[in-house]
Amino acid sequence: MLKIRAPKDFYAGLVFVGIGLLGAVLALQYPLGSALRMGPGYLPTILSCVVVLLGLTILLRAFVIDGEPASRVVWRPLVFVTASIVLFGVTITHVGLVISIILTAVVGGFAARDMSRIELIVLALGLAAFSAVVFVYLLGQPFDLWPT
Amino acid sequence: MTAIFDHLSLGFGAALSLANLGFCLIGVLLGTLIGVLPGIGPTATIAMLLPLTFGMSPLAALIMLAGIYYGSQFGGSTTAILVNLPGESGSVVTCIDGHQMARQGRAGAALSIAAIGSFIAGTAGTIVIAIFGPVLAAFSQKFNSPEYFSLMVLGLVSAVVLAHGSLLKAVTMIFVGLLLGMVGTDMTTSTQRYTFGIPELSDGLGFVPVALGLFGLSEIIVNLERPETRSLLSGKITGLWITWQELKASIPAVLRGTGLGCGFGILPGGGPTLSAFASYTLEKKLAADPSRFGKGAIEGVAGPESANNAAAQTSFIPLLTLGIPSNAVMALMMGAMMIQGVAPGAQVMNQRPELFWGLIASMWIGNAMLLVINLPLVGLWASLLKTPYRMMFPCILAFSCIGIYSLNTSPFEVVVTAFFGVVGYVFAKLDCEPAPLLLGFVLGPLMETSLRRALLISRGDPMVFLERPISAVLLGLAALLLLIVIVPAARRGRETAFQE
Numbered sequence: 001m002l003k004i005r006a007p008k009d010f011y012a013g014l015v016f017v018g019i020g021l022l023g024a025v026l027a028l029q030y031p032l033g034s035a036l037r038m039g040p041g042y043l044p045t046i047l048s049c050v051v052v053l054l055g056l057t058i059l060l061r062a063f064v065i066d067g068e069p070a071s072r073v074v075w076r077p078l079v080f081v082t083a084s085i086v087l088f089g090v091t092i093t094h095v096g097l098v099i100s101i102i103l104t105a106v107v108g109g110f111a112a113r114d115m116s117r118i119e120l121i122v123l124a125l126g127l128a129a130f131s132a133v134v135f136v137y138l139l140g141q142p143f144d145l146w147p148t
Numbered sequence: 149m150t151a152i153f154d155h156l157s158l159g160f161g162a163a164l165s166l167a168n169l170g171f172c173l174i175g176v177l178l179g180t181l182i183g184v185l186p187g188i189g190p191t192a193t194i195a196m197l198l199p200l201t202f203g204m205s206p207l208a209a210l211i212m213l214a215g216i217y218y219g220s221q222f223g224g225s226t227t228a229i230l231v232n233l234p235g236e237s238g239s240v241v242t243c244i245d246g247h248q249m250a251r252q253g254r255a256g257a258a259l260s261i262a263a264i265g266s267f268i269a270g271t272a273g274t275i276v277i278a279i280f281g282p283v284l285a286a287f288s289q290k291f292n293s294p295e296y297f298s299l300m301v302l303g304l305v306s307a308v309v310l311a312h313g314s315l316l317k318a319v320t321m322i323f324v325g326l327l328l329g330m331v332g333t334d335m336t337t338s339t340q341r342y343t344f345g346i347p348e349l350s351d352g353l354g355f356v357p358v359a360l361g362l363f364g365l366s367e368i369i370v371n372l373e374r375p376e377t378r379s380l381l382s383g384k385i386t387g388l389w390i391t392w393q394e395l396k397a398s399i400p401a402v403l404r405g406t407g408l409g410c411g412f413g414i415l416p417g418g419g420p421t422l423s424a425f426a427s428y429t430l431e432k433k434l435a436a437d438p439s440r441f442g443k444g445a446i447e448g449v450a451g452p453e454s455a456n457n458a459a460a461q462t463s464f465i466p467l468l469t470l471g472i473p474s475n476a477v478m479a480l481m482m483g484a485m486m487i488q489g490v491a492p493g494a495q496v497m498n499q500r501p502e503l504f505w506g507l508i509a510s511m512w513i514g515n516a517m518l519l520v521i522n523l524p525l526v527g528l529w530a531s532l533l534k535t536p537y538r539m540m541f542p543c544i545l546a547f548s549c550i551g552i553y554s555l556n557t558s559p560f561e562v563v564v565t566a567f568f569g570v571v572g573y574v575f576a577k578l579d580c581e582p583a584p585l586l587l588g589f590v591l592g593p594l595m596e597t598s599l600r601r602a603l604l605i606s607r608g609d610p611m612v613f614l615e616r617p618i619s620a621v622l623l624g625l626a627a628l629l630l631l632i633v634i635v636p637a638a639r640r641g642r643e644t645a646f647q648e
Binding site for chain 1 (some may be wrong): 577608
């Protein structure tokens with residue numbers, strides 16, 4: 001039975017092979033052309049294939065050489081940080097800067113375990129006020145402050 | 149020779165206007181601030197502030213952003229010495245001896261020599277750009293599509309060779325980056341590639357969202373995974389004086405570090421971090437008693453701190469003369485220039501001399517400012533270090549959102565940033581450095597254009613890259629570099645150099 005000796009490399013290889021395959025499959029839709037007149041699919045196809053090959057090499061090598069164990073994913077920061085940014089993108093055109101910033105700061109704040117509720121509320125309100133004054137009034141960035 | 153003085157006086161004339169001095173000051177102060185604070189680097193900061201430079205003059209924008217970059221190298225040393233944490237990746241090695249010095253009550257001396265060394269290195273870096281910039285720019289006038297393609301190949305190869313960690317992963321990351329660069333409308337046939345029918349993607353992925361996601365967001369997520377451990381050195385920093393003996397030991401180290409930094413800074417993928425490592429290794433090798441290193445040897449602070457500052461400076465050379473960014477921060481500077489309608493490359497020096505020389509002059513002025521303001525402000529910076537990370541990161545998140553959105557008033561780009569935050573996190577978990585990916589991403593479209601053009605000129609004959617002498621030499625250098633890394637002996641050398 002083959003044993004994975006470098007789990008981190010194994011997963012990295014897997015990710016690369018996945019990216020390469022996706023790239024190659026999508027590139028099939030574009031005309032390939034020739035070296036003289038390269039079609040839009042020419043380089044993407046070559047690049048995708050190289051990524052697959054390199055990914056396979058990394059993946060197979062993980063059975064041969066020893067490497068680090070895979071590190072555990074801590075979900076809390078990943079989920080809340082990502083959610084806070086997406087939330088800003090989704091809400092900004094509808095509710096204006098002040099509410100969007102408060103939402104982003106509060107949701108993002110949940111990513112930290114050691115944050116107290118009062119701290120978070122004060123921080124979010126402070127950030128919203130600061131952003132409104134500095135970015136909109138002083139620097140004239142194109143934001144609506146409130147829902148329109 | 150007199151031409152240099154004419155150029156420099158033109159530059160100082162432009163940089164010394166009140167507004168530009170002000171932006172220079174803001175830049176270096178902001179740079180020091182984020183350099184001091186661990187968990188936020190110059191790449192993320194410049195990405196966040198890029199949209200704000202819309203309203204500024206091109207020179208003011210570049211002066212401020214450049215100030216953030218070299219200011220952060222300067223600030224990083226303060227954290228390294230006082231807290232034993234690298235405030236900036238260029239200061240990783242400064243922790244080793246700098247913090248030991250601080251424990252022995254010599255924090256003041258360590259901070260001073262870091263500041264003085266940085267200033268000397270910054271001055272030398274400015275002179276190197278002033279001398280070599282025009283030479284390289286004149287040389288690049290001979291370049292055509294094949295030469296540019298070969299140059300970019302050389303750049304990517306040396307970025308791989310100089311990257312940390314696994315070579316194979318770095319190469320793969322470059323190709324992934326090149327592939328990402330293909331997203332958008334194909335320039336010759338206007339076919340939509342990898343756009344998934346999303347209209348916002350037809351102009352390609354935005355550079356700033358990708359960079360901010362990969363470097364800024366993923367770093368925040370990784371930082372939040374582990375509990376905060378920060379032990380600020382208690383007790384006051386007493387006296388910034390350096391003894392005569394310390395100074396005598398430091399000066400050669402400063403000069404060697406400056407030389408190394410100037411050299412490595414120009415290389416793509418080189419930059420401050422690598423230069424600092426190289427300088428530390430060199431000082432340890434040259435020392436009469438290497439066992440002092442790790443126990444508070446002042447050379448171990450003086451050398452690397454000079455090297456990283458010199459490199460931060462000279463890494464502007466490829467961008468300003470060839471239009472090719474050598475690291476992630478330079479890629480952002482390229483973005484800033486394009487926002488301002490300035491095409492990076494040799495033509496900047498000819499068509500907008502006040503821009504080129506003004507930026508260079510401002511670097512020297514900025515370094516002088518850092519020396520004068522920062523040593524007295526050390527206490528302030530140290531107290532800022534007490535800010536807990538849980539209060540810092542929501543601010544970074546909010547400002548990132550504002551920055552990205554106001555770049556193109558595009559909510560879509562905010563979501564793209566979040567996506568690349570996750571991508572960056574996955575790569576960080578798998579020990580894949582994001583810097584080669586970003587370089588590939590920036591250079592991808594440029595390489596495709598020059599490759600297609602070159603092959604069109606030669607009627608599809610790939611020999612065109614070897615028949616033209618400059619292009620052949622560049623490709624030869626790239627091949628040589630690759631060979632050196634693949635040969636096992638040199639490879640071991642590279643690994644030990646990074647371990648130290």
